[in-house]
Each structure stands twice: as structure tokens, then as C-alpha cells.
Amino acid sequence: MSSTARLDPPVPTSAAPKRTHHRTTPIKGLADRTAGYVFLLPWFAGLAIFTVGPLVYSLYLSFTDYNLLQPPHWVGLANFREMFAHDPRFYHAVKVTLIYVVVVTPVKLALALAVAVLLNRRRRGVGLYRSLFYLPSLLGTSVAVALVWRSMFGQGGAVSNGLGSLGLPRTDFINSTTWSLPAIILLACWQFGAPMVIFLAGLKQIPSELYDAVSVDGAGTWGRFRHVTLPLLSPVLFFNVLLETINSFQAFTPAFVISNGSGGPADSTLFYTLYLYQRGFTDFRFGYASAMAWTLLATVAVLTALMFRASRAWVFYTDGGSR
């Protein structure tokens, strides 16, 4: 690799888009083709045995009335009709979830990227710092975490008292129809460890020679970040953006443990999947829950497709392809 590559446009030479390059390489051929399927064999097996059946079955259930205890019976589009025309809680759950997605995804990723960049260096103690930042995510969202959150953000909790001593109004953030959702959003952002580790791994994969190259070119800190880190990190950044978005749409556990499965107070934390869960397992309307699940799938699938399309404009794959 030439280490004096000019890095403006912001793609290292090896990363310059050569979109048709690998498709025409003569080495590729039958060997690759069969190899592709061989490598995918375990995945095929898993898909066939554990995934496709349940996926298709749940699609079928979305057109049925199914209480889990008796065989389902076909009701056509009744579940969807009820959902879209007669269920105000459905729309409420959509609203709560959208707010969550729109706030959590960017904030969590920004935190994760900032800390990853901050910790991407060789200093004494860096490993310990990384682990401490990851600590909240290690906890998962358990009953213990819910208790901590309720105690810290509830009435008379550390946060409320802190505000009080600053002369601000003491607030019960958990048991409030206004603040309960922000409190859960904060919990989600606090657990930014997973995307942080993925960013770190991505940063580690950037060859140091490229930084040396731009240093020679006289680029400063921001220049290095802009012209080397960002483009080379873009596949990983794309992954994190996409997956965090999907995850946020499916957010369940934080609301489930904090409100004891109720989505309360007064539905203020009724997330989409939490409502789906209540419909399926406490109201015994699993057909309805499946209809909700497939509506979510369709929505997120469209969004995912759009994000893939948009990614062509800003994600640079060093292997020369694009997807």
C-alpha cells in the first residue's frame, strides 16, 4: 500500500470505489459459487429449522383470532382493521415509540462514538476505563437496574434532591406522565456500551499508516477525523445507526422492568412491543399481537431498505463494493 496516498477525496486509494472490479476477476467462478453455499450451510440450517417456520406461522396468526389455548381461527383482516381504526392505544404506543427512537438513536450513538474515540489510544488504564464505561451495559436491564432507576429518579431520589439543592423544583421523574418517558430514554442512553465497543473495534481496524499519511499532509486533529476516521469507520457507523434504529423500534425491557410491565403511569411509557406483549400474553389475543408484530416488521423493513439505499452515498467499503 502506498503510504503517501493523497486522502482528498476522503477515500484512501485502496478504498477508492472500484465497483465492478471483483465481479470480473477471473479467479472467481465455480469454486466461489459452491464455497458461498458451503459457508452459508449452518445459517441455512438455522433458518430452515428455527426461523422460517415461526416467521411464516406468525404471519398466518396475524390473520387469525388466537388465544393461545385453542386453535386459531381465520378472521381475515379483522386484527388490522381493529388496530388501525378502533384502537387509540395502538396509536399512542406508536407515538411513544417514535419519540424514543428519534431521541435515543442519535444520542446513544453520539455518546458511544465520542467515548470510543476518547478511549482509542494507548494510555495506562485505558482498558479499565473502557470496562467501566461498559459497566452499565453489562447489567442488562434487570430488576436490579429498575430498582436503581426508580430509587434515583423517583420521589426523594438522588436526582430530585440534587435538583432541590440547586434551587430547582424537586421532581418525581418515574411516577410522572411527563417525565417517565425521558427517564427511560436516559436509561437507554446510559447503556451505550454496545455501540461503543463496536466503534472501538472499528477504530482498531483503521491502519495507522493512513494517519501517518495525513499527518505528513499537515492535517490537524479534525482533518484526521474527517478524512480518515469517518470514511473508514463508515461501514461500522452504518451498522450502528441501522441496528440502533431497529433496536429502538423494538425497545421492550427498559419499560417492562421500570413500570412492572404496565407501561404506566397512565400509559406514558407504553412502548409498541410492550403493548404487543400485553395484547399477546395478558389479554390472550395472540393473533392481534402477531398483526402488530408484522406491522412493525413492514415499517422497519421499509426504513431499513431506505437506509441501505441512502448508505450508498456515504458508506465507503474498502473492499471496493457497495451494497
Next chain:
Amino acid sequence: MSESDQALRGGPPALFGRHGGRGRGRSLLWHLSVIVVVLVVVYPVIWMIGTSFKPATEIVTSNRPWPLHGTLKNFSAGWDANPGVTFGHFFMNSLVISVLAVAGTLLSCSLAAYAFARLSFPGRSALFAVMVVTILLPYHVLIVPQYAIFKTFGWINTDLPVVVPKFLATEAFFIFLMVQFMRGIPKEIDDAARVDGCGPYRTFLWVLLPLTRPALITSAIFAFIWTWNDFFTQLVYFNNTDKFTVPIGLSLFVDQTGMTSYGPMMAMSILALLPVFLFFLAFQRLLVDGATSSGLKG
């Protein structure tokens, strides 16, 4: 190899200068700012540790992180809370499935990822789309049909429903993650390997896999922690007390219709955090150098 050795060797330069006499002052400033942020982030965990030493009546009425009348009772009570088995047994059960989940995920997902990232074959794009779609459906509607499948196999109350799918790459998240990393590796490296006579299999094993190490380590970390913390799957498949895992054990300290033992629950939660913390501490050390030093020099 210690961190300081590497500092001497020089890796990627820090984004904010690290040269010359200013280095020490800057370094101190860096440490100070990181420590402040760490303290804010870790405060709730400190609170948890303190709470695990609080007697029952102090837990919801007091907000200070440390107990007034410290006690070790929560640990012994939590350890022996369940009939016939100790919490240690739950730890072993969790450890076994988590370690197996790591092995299964690394093995099966790296294979699939290589195919998607590097090999061309008919139907690749369509299959990739299918793979992404499997991430999109909420888990709660899949659990019922999946339970029926495992029931037919006679796998209920064994490790198999939790472990076998991991060996068959059902966690598409990891495939996708590894694909993204593999695509960040210059194609020229494979081509060079091919010129040297490596087929797709040897290229995968000797070239791609070592270069994808950051992604593999990341996946190992996540696979371990997520399995360790996964309550809902384990709840459904494990029936008897001697099959219970840590998340199930923790959930049993709280019941709205019965007793709630927050103290022992906190104590066991802290203990449950230790193995994953150590696992992370150990594995993140492997996250030090990717392509830079072990891959392409030259």
C-alpha cells in the same frame, strides 16, 4: 504485552496531540476528564453495590449510596434463597450456556459473514435481505412457535434450545456485524492470497479471520453478555430449579404476590456482574490492534 510497551512501539497517534513535553500535562488532563465522566456513568452501579449491604428496611427509605448499618446477610440469604440448590449452581448453568453461545456464534456467524462479504454466488443479495429481515420481527411473537418446535424435538428443560440455534447462526446481528468489518478489509489482501494459491477456504481461515479479529472479539463479548443476561428465553425453556440460570434466579427475589427481597437480589446482581465484568476486562485487551500490526505491514 503491556499497554506501555505498545505506547513505546507507537500505534495510531492520538487524535489530540501526544508529543513532546506537553505530553504529561495533557495526559493528566485527559485522565482527569475521563475519570469525571466515568464517575457519573458508574454512580448507579456504586449505588447498587452500597445497596447490597443494606438491611431490608433501609433499601427503599434511604437514598444514600452507602448503608447506615452494613450487613453481609444479603449475600448469604441470596446465595441460599432457592430450595435444594445454591446460586452458585445458577452461575455454573449460566456460564456453560454463555460459553457455548460464544463458541457457536463465532463459528457459525463468521462462516456466513465471509460468504456474504467476500464470495459471489447467485442469490447473494436476496439471501442477505432475508438475513436482515430475520432481525426485524419482535421476539415475543416468535417464542410461541419456537417453543412448539423445541417441544417436538424433546429439548425442553435442556441447554439445547438456547445453545443449538447459536451454532446455526440464528443471531443475524452478528453475521451483519462481521460482514461490515470484513468489507472494511482491502480486497487486495484476498487477491494476494489467491495469487499465492489460497482457495476460498484457506483465504477465510488464514487471511480474513485473523484480520477480522476486532469484530470477532466484539461478537464474543456480546454473545457472552447477552446470553448471560437473557431472561425471557431461559425462562421459557428451563423448568426445574437445577436448570435455572442467573437471570431466572434474580427474578425470583421479586414477586408482587409474595415476598420481595431487594437486598439479596442486589447482592446476587452484584455477584452476577463480576463474571461478565471480568470477561469484558479480559477480552477488551484483545481489542488493541487489528489490521495494523498483525495484518498488512509493508
Next chain:
Amino acid sequence: MRIRVAPTRRSKLATAVIAATAVAASLTLTACGGESGGSGDGKVHLSFSWWGDASRAKSTEAAIKLFEKAHPTIEVGTQYAQFGPYNQKLATQIAGGGAPDLIQIDWGNQSQYARSNTLLDLSSGAAKVDFSGLDPAFASSGKDGDKQVALPFGQTTQSFVVDETELKSLGVPVPEAGWTWDDVATFGKAVHDRSKGEVAGLSDPGTTWAAFQSWLYQRGKDLYTKDGRLGFTQADLEGFWNFCAGLRKSGAATPANQTATLANGPAEDPLAKNTAAAEWDYDSIYASHAAANKDHLVLVPLPTVGGKTGMYAKPSMLLSVYAGSKHPKEAAELLSFLVNDPKAAGALGTSRGLFPNLGVRKSQTASATGDDKVVSDYEAANAARLSPTPTAPPKGDGQLITLMQRIYGGISFGQQSVAAGAKDFMAQAQQALAK
């Protein structure tokens, strides 16, 4: 370009880890192969599932051990989880055909399970149980129509749990049996005033479906009609909620944010946090309240209307035999043991309420100590004040419990008026019951 593939020290470590896991994998997988089948020992293998916490697990397990000793040909495997997840797991198991032989069910779900033909008749047939030792009126709480689909696994009744220590320090007398709702308002206000607004008299009962039931019962009405429709009018609900809202506004009852913590159970509710001096609850929950409070708690019967408390003997939980059980006879034997046998009573204690069999209950009551004694004494003192036990709630009852929390919650947070909330409630409740 040269490609270096020689392993570094770190990748050697990683290889070692992977190799070790592979070995561990093969070991466990082979170990798993051995435990299938299982009936080769000539024993009948029963499974029994119930919800509860770890401490209840110990007492239940002890009772099971005694059963196994008395029935050496039966081996019982127990499954337990906390209440919410338990119901999810049970539904999943029934859907997948893997439900346990003997299952503990919640009264609110009984009709749902019974109407779906998942429970066997216990009065005749393969799963016949002798329950002549139970109070017949109480035992009929397990009936769905003519079919005895379940038997109560414990008896509980409604009460106010009162913080005696707090009241003493405030100089407010502990309420006495026969008090009225007006007395409740006066009592609440006194606590609020004497504590300078720090403590409310009681946790606002407006979100509690079962408190509303007693309120109706005192007035000769009920939540449901015989055919499973709503048994009250919007005006009835408004009457209850207006009274509760009045308590809340005067400070006699807790404000909205504290009332919301009732959903977290006894360990984190206003009583535990010393922000309320009394709380509506079933007496079987007394021990949990006592464990979460430093103060001494006592049980006080519900306020009365025309001398009626509206309290009744309620099954805290019930036992049923799963319709798909391969061993209905043995499951029924275990069921009978758990509701009739003095040895079971000794092991189980009162974490599920009073023991179902009356003769055994008498001797258990006589020897009770501590929290158990408080509950037994309370039940004994109020046996004469109990109204008849109603029939099991229709399916959809569970939805109404949460509907009540949600709508009254919204009202108390100021989102809508009592009248508007009550109107919404009636509409949504009728929809839930119709499904």
C-alpha cells in the same frame, strides 16, 4: 504486500479459548443426551408449576418432599417463576402442548382457561378430588358453570393494612371495625394535618379494582352479572372515583405520583416509604408489607355501608389439573394432598393465605405465630362479617384490572375528568369483555 499469518501471543490465547469452548460444548452436548426418556425407573413423573418468590419455593418444595415420601411411586418436578412471566410461560406451554400436569392459576384467568377446555373437572372423572373438607361455598369459587375446574389453594380476604407505629407517633387512633367511609376521610385528613402534609392517611384506592368491588358489594351490587357483563353503571364508578378524588385533593389520600408506585408491590409502595399510613390490600400480603416496613403494621377490616364490609373469602390462587395431562389421577392426588393434608399445611405455612381444608386450618390457626398469627386472628375475627364469595370473574377480568389503573391514573394526573374517565372506562371495559 506481505501477509503475516503467524499467530501472535494474543491470537494464541484466543485460539485456546475457542478450543476450550469446543471441548466444553462436546462434553455438555453428550451429557444432555443421557437424560431423555426418564420413565425407565417405573415411577410416574408429574410436573407442577406455580408462581411465587424464592421463599415460597422453599415451603412448596418441602411440601412436595412430604408428598413424595407418602407416594414413593410418584416423582414431582416443580417449575416456578414470578407472577407476570409465569402467566406468559404457562400460555406458551399450553400453546406448544407442554403444560405441566398440575398448575396453579389466578382467579382472574380461571374462566379464560376453563372456557378453552384446558382444565379437567375435579368433581368426577379421571381427576376426581375429595374436597368435602373445604367450605362448599368457598370451594365453588373454582367452578366454571357446573364444572369444578379448580380448587382454591389458599383463602384471603380484603383489609386495610395500617401503620400502627406511625399513627401512635402522630396521635391518631387506629381505625376500628365498623368504621364508615366518612370516617376514612376524617382519619386521612387527621394523619395529613398532624404530619404537616408529610404523610397521607391512605394510599389512594381509586386504581384498585378489587377495592371498587368491595365498594359495590357494600351497596348490594357487583362487578359482573351472572352472564359475565358489567354489573355496575357509569354512575356507580363515578361515585367511587369522586370519593377517592376528594380524599386525594384533601390530602387524606396519596397524590398521583405516589399512588402510581402501588404497581411496584409492597416493597416500594407508599406504606413502605412512609408516605401513607394505611393501604387497601389482601391480608395474605400482610407478611410482605411487614417485611418491607420497620414500623408495626396491623390489619383493620374495610369501612362499612349499613354495617356491610363487602369483604369475602377470596381464593388467593387456585390449583387445576391440565386437560392434556398423561397422569390425571396422580395429579389429582397431589392436588388433594396440597389442599387437604395436615402435613402439607405444616410445610406450606400461610404464604398463600389460610389453608383450604377447614379442619386442618383450625389446628394451623391455633399454633400460628408472628405474621401468620396476625393474619389468622384477623380472619377469625372477621369471619362473621364476610359476604358470600362471588362466582369466578369472566375472562377479560385481567384487562379491567389494568384498565382501572390506567384510567384513574390519568384522572389523578389531571389528564381528564372523573366523568370523562368513567365514560371511557365503560366503553373499553365492555369491549374487553365482549372479546
